[in-house]
Every structure is written in structure tokens, then in C-alpha cells.
Amino acid sequence: MYVAVDDTDSLRGNCTTFLATEILSVLSKEMDLIGYPRLIRLNPAVPWKTRGNASLSMRFGKGRGKKTPVGSISGRDIFCFESATSYEPEEDHILDRIIPVIDRRREPDSDTGLIVSRRKPNPSLYWKGVRTILDKSAVEDEIERIGAFKFEAGCGRGIIGAACGMAWRPRASTLELLTYRPEARWGTERIFDPLSIREADRVLPSTFNSWEERTEKVAMVPGTPCPIMYGLRGNDPSELMKGKEIINSEPIERWMVFLTNQGTDDHIIYGAEELIPNRSYYVEGRIVKSRHISGGHVLTDMDTRYGRITVGAYEPSKEFRYLFDNLSEGDTIGVMGELREEPRTLNAEKVHVLGVSDKYEKVSNPICQSCGRTMESIGKGKGYRCRKCHTSAETPQTEKALRWIREGWYEPPAAARRHLSKPLKMTGTEPPLEFVNMRM
Incomplete structure (x- = not known):
């Protein structure tokens, strides 16, 4: 069963990825996570976005195949499976578990959308969502076509992002390991060692956008009052795990690795x-x-x-x-x-x-070919003339500029x-x- 959510954050705090960990905390006790949870960035040019215009998509069921650690919530390890059996949870059961979480965690000014579906929307919906601005009506038609269930709060604009995120079939992808602060520290100054982030950037070649070597500045720690401590991005999950051990910060309450479309130029x-x-x-x-x-x-x-x-x-x-x-x-x-x-x-x-x-720059006035003297200007835009020989030239001596x-x-x-x-x-x-x- 696919679950997607969008528009639960605010400029004052909270974030959609944190809500995803809250949903995982509830559902992973009853069913398995299939594949990595997905963080999907949509059109960054949307005028009404709060921060990064991200939606979240996850799949739940009964897992089989390789079991991979993807996070920890309040000391409890979270795993995902590479594939699923034919078993599908009931939509109503998932909605009953998730809606109270959303009601408790969403910001009052957010326009949350939640979709639960056995089928994914057409992948074209993702490309429209990451490159254009969609009407809610077009998304609702696709939701109806696949027989999905939905929940809305506010004006429900988050339904658009949720559907587009659920529709993502990666052509290219990256990973991000997000760490979260204890709720008591939300909105306070973050404590971390910048040199440890520099070290992680230098020894983990697949990571990116964490440290700016040219100016020696940290780029992976947000400045907003959201729950995130830092986000380490890369292409190798084992390197992200190593990075978590290298980076020194204040204690974290939970962490999660997301599959993302960040760093893909999909937009x-x-x-x-x-x-x-x-x-x-x-x-x-x-x-x-x-x-x-x-x-x-x-x-x-x-x-x-x-x-x-x-x-x-x-x-x-x-x-x-x-x-x-x-x-x-x-x-x-x-x-x-x-x-x-x-x-x-x-x-x-x-x-x-x-x-x-x-490009060429003036070196001197032109040289008279008859007497070798330097010519004089006869006025702006009028050229040059030799006082002795009365020869003329239109342009000065130039050389190719660096x-x-x-x-x-x-x-x-x-x-x-x-x-x-x-x-x-x-x-x-x-x-x-x-x-x-x-x-x-």
C-alpha cells in the first residue's frame, strides 16, 4: 500500500520529513516498510511553497528479501525490505492510524494532503509536478482513476504534491540521511562541530552539498526552527552511515535515510x-x-x-x-x-x-608608416593624423586582452x-x- 503526504510544514517550524518519521513510528509496528521512504522535491518555482517544496511517499505491506536498516526512532531501529508479498493492508486501517498523527503534528496554516492507494499514479504526474504548476482538479481526476483514498486539511492543496510524489519512478536518485533534534530543543541554536562536517566531506567521496571548501562553510545544517539537526546527502548508504558517526553534534532523537530526487536536475x-x-x-x-x-x-x-x-x-x-x-x-x-x-x-x-x-584593448595611438611618429587624435570618433606627414588612420594600436x-x-x-x-x-x-x- 502506497502512502503519500504533503504540506504539513510551516515557516515557524515542523517539517514534512519529521511527519514521515511519525507515520513510520506508528505503522512500522504493524506492517513492513517496502523500500526506502521517499523524499520528493517538486517544482522549486512554485510561489506559495514554504521551504523546499517536498512531498513524502512510502510503501507498506509484508516485506520479503533483503532487510536494510534505514533509521532509528526513539531508540527503535527501522528497517525496509527490498520487495513485498501480495498482501496489502486495508486502506481504512492505514487512514485510521495516520490521520490522528497528521492532526496532531500539522501546522495550523498548512494545507495538508494525504493519499493512500494500492496503485501509483501515472509517472507523467511527477514530471508535471516537478516542472510545472498543476491544478488540483487534474490531480483529483488521477486519484479517482487509480481508486485512491485521500484526506485533506485546510484547502487540501497538499493533495497535488502527495499525488506527484507518489507518481515518481526514479530515472536518477540520491539519498539523504536526516537527523532530528529532541522536541525540547526545536527553535534553539544548533550545536555541532563544523570541523567534523569538513572531515566527513573529505573522506566520504559520494556525499555532496555538506561543506563548502572554497569558503570553509557548513551547508548541511538548516537555519530554520524546524526539527532537523542536519541532512547528509550522498549516493552510497554505507558512506552516509559512516558520516553519522563522524559528525559531532548535539544528541539526536531519531534519524532516517530517504531516497530522493535531489541533485538530479529533474526540474x-x-x-x-x-x-x-x-x-x-x-x-x-x-x-x-x-x-x-x-x-x-x-x-x-x-x-x-x-x-x-x-x-x-x-x-x-x-x-x-x-x-x-x-x-x-x-x-x-x-x-x-x-x-x-x-x-x-x-x-x-x-x-x-x-x-x-x-577582446582587444588600446595600447597607443597608431604609428605613422612614413616617419615613425605617433599620430594624434583629431577628435572622438574621427580617427588619427600624423602632424608631420598628414597621413591618417582610423583605429589605434591594440593588443588582445587577457x-x-x-x-x-x-x-x-x-x-x-x-x-x-x-x-x-x-x-x-x-x-x-x-x-x-x-x-x-
């Missing part, structure tokens, strides 16, 4: 016929000009097949902004990012510098990356230059 649309705001695209174009605006942000205009587009690189992306300072008119780039509606900007997540144009930019991929520091954005580390790519405090 990026390629080759779109038109650009619609509140979606994320890969767009190529030719640089026109860049400018700085208040707040430390950089805006860059580029000409594309869709017309002129403004690319935004904002202050939280830190040294990533310097890339745009070093681009010049005529350079060609590809940009991955969210198209904001107002102001209409393509907010850069990653940039591929495709071509760097040659460009502090190279072709290749560039990305923001780890703390400024989106959950879904695939780190260059995972592609085996390194930026040809790193702009750290303008040291290149």
Missing part, C-alpha cells in the same frame, strides 16, 4: 517552445551587458531564441556573481534556472560558458544551491575557474 526543461514563468529552464544566449543593482545583485542581459532575457545572480550566491562580471558582450553561455514572473528574470542556478569572444573567463560549467557555493540542482561534483566536472573573493 529543468530543455528546448521549450516558449518560456512560462514559475518554471525552470536551460536557455542559451549571447551576452549583451551586465549591471549591478542594490543589494549586491548582478543582472545580465542576453539575446536568445526567445528574445532578450535578463539573467539574475543574487547576493546569496556570493562569488558565483563574479562570473557575470567577467563575461563580455559577444560571449555565449547556457543558463539553468528559474524564470521569475515579476521582475521577469531567469535566476541562474548553473552556467555553462560556451564561447569566449576575443580574459579572466574560460569555457566550462560554473555553479554557486554549496549553501546557495537548490535541492534539485545537480552539483558539478556529481557529473565529474570542475569549474575551469573559481571566483572566490575575486581570487582566480
